[in-house]
Amino acid sequence: MKPRSFEYLRPASVDEAVEALARYGDDARILAGGQSLIPMLNFRLLEPLALVDIRHIADLSHIRLDGDMLEVGAAVTQNRLLSWPDLARHVPLLAIAMPWVGHFQTRNRGTVCGSIAHADPSSEIPLSLAMLGGEVVLQSPRGRRVLKADEFQTGMLSTAREADEMIVAVRFPTGSGKAAFREVARRHGDYAIVAVGAVSLSPSEILVGIGGAADRPVVRRYASNGGDLMSEIEALAWELETYEDLHASQRMRRDLVRRLAPAVISELRS
Amino acid sequence: MIEQKPKQRVTLTLNGRKVTGDAEPRLLLTDFIRHTLGATGTHVGCEHGVCGCCTVIIDGVAARSCLAFAVQMDGATIETVESLADEDGRMNALQEAFRRHHALQCGFCTSGILMSFTDFLRRNPEPSRDEVVDVLCGHLCRCTGYANIVDAVMDVVEAHAPPQRDIGAV
Incomplete structure (x- = not known):
């Protein structure tokens, strides 16, 4: 140890x-x-x-609104972003998903970008970034490049980062609508077995994101007042390429999606 | 073949006193505090950030000392459970509340829990019971069943007592 x-x-x-x-x-x-x-x-x-x-590098400690993006530097801790006063106004999904990230004590040191770099399939921050279509800013001696969330996270704990690249910042699109988020873990703050978020895109469209069920976040767009939304969620739960580990079987993960997603969607509608 | 890296000099402020020690890069802060600096009130449980026994306050925020390296702490300010009671051994309000409410049995997890709430109550002097439970989720206790710990913290909150005496620069 x-x-x-x-x-x-x-x-x-x-x-x-x-x-x-x-x-x-x-x-x-x-x-x-x-x-x-x-x-x-x-x-x-x-x-x-x-x-x-990299904790002491001054260029990496910013939380900054840049056009229609919120940019968070690589040295910003999760609790610092969570206590940023404008978070709920600009990125409502993050404001409700981040209290689920680890514990108070680990959020005090753990960084926003570190969670993205680690790319655990059940983590809340990569799920939020994928749902909102955010970006990851990478730097190497060869220069900078920007990847979309779904280009960056390529599988379980794996990303498109090259060996000489580091994440210098992540960018979350601002101005998304109302959000709802729930997850099931053995203890609040432990890795989620399954996490589900929903964001209202417009009066007629919602986004549903699922973490912990597949090897990376799964994001789907649905018509919010379509009568068969629940049957589409039910179908999605059975289609997921899910996995089994110490904490839950594949079947349990599907059942958690079937329970959590309707709950989150009805919270969004309320 | 076991390869050792040269030790690095680490100077930090521990409970208001400037202290110095040498650490190989891989030495965890927990072991540095306990074995190099000799402050054994901080306990070692799981060593992977789950149990919370080793929680200390690093530059003003509660964190796991098993998830940090001593070499990262050069110039840092660290507070451990030894900072809570005064020089005569009189316990502070939070510690007294733990005793009154029987919020510990074996005491192994207690020093970490006290440090988490020392940080938390400084920043949130009037939390709800749910917020206290949420912070306690970062700790494992196999004796108490947690209810008495929550009662003890809420007792301090309701009494509006300062959670601890001021130990100077944080």
């Missing part, structure tokens, strides 16, 4: 950080809040040669 030896690097800038990544390749990991990374190191599921600590 102790990590393997590694080199600890504390670069002063993003340029220095990505140079270190380029030097070590796949043998380096970015350390921000460490709330997902350090458990994996302690279990020795990961044995990197170097950790690149």
Whole structure:
């Protein structure tokens, strides 16, 4: 339960950080809040040669409205974003989904971008980013590129990030409508077994997002007043390419979708 | 072959006192506090961020000390359970409430829970019972069944007592 030896690097800038990544390749990991990374190191599921600590890089600590996007820098903790006073007005889905992210104590250190980088299929922040069609800003010594959420997260704990790239920010589209969110976990704050969110896009259209049921977030668009919405949800629950683990069988995951999605949709309509 | 990395000098403020120690990069903050600095009130439970026993206050916010490395803490301000009682060993209001409500039995989880609520009550002096339960979700206690812990915290909230004496710069 102790990590393997590694080199600890504390670069002063993003340029220095990505140079270190380029030097070590796949043998380096970015350390921000460490709330997902350090458990994996302690279990020795990961044995990197170097950790690149980016918490102190000043350029990465911004929460900024930029056009119709909310941009969050890679050093911003989850609790800092959650206590940003305008969050509920600009990104209502995040304001209600983020209290489900880990515990008060892990949100104090865990970062918004770290959760995106970790790409756990049941995590709330990647689910929210996928539902809203947000963007991930990556930087390497070769320059910057911006990926859509569904281009970035490619599977369970896997992403399109190249070995010499780091996430410098994520962008959440603002101005989406009313949102609802629920999940089931063994203990509030533990990884969700299944999480379901819904966002009202217009009076006639809603977005439903499901986390924890497949290897990445599943997002669907539905007519909100169509009479057969519930049968479409029922069909989706049976179509999901779901998985079985210690916490739940495939059947249980389908049943949780069948229970949670109608509850979230009716909350959205109320 | 076990490869060791050179130790790095770490200077931090622990409970108001400047302290220094040497740490290999892989040394967890928990082990640094307990073994290098000798403050053993912080307990080690699961070492992967689930149980909350090792919770301390790092630069003003409660966090798991098993999910941080000592080398990250150069220049940091850390508060542990040892900061709560005064020099004569008189417990603060939160600790007294835990004793009065029988909010602990074996006490293994207690130091972490006290530090979580020390941070939380500073930022939210008048939380609801549900908010207190939500913070307590970040801890495991196998003795009490949690109800007495919630009662103890709510007692402090209702008495409007300051959750702890001021220990200086945070």
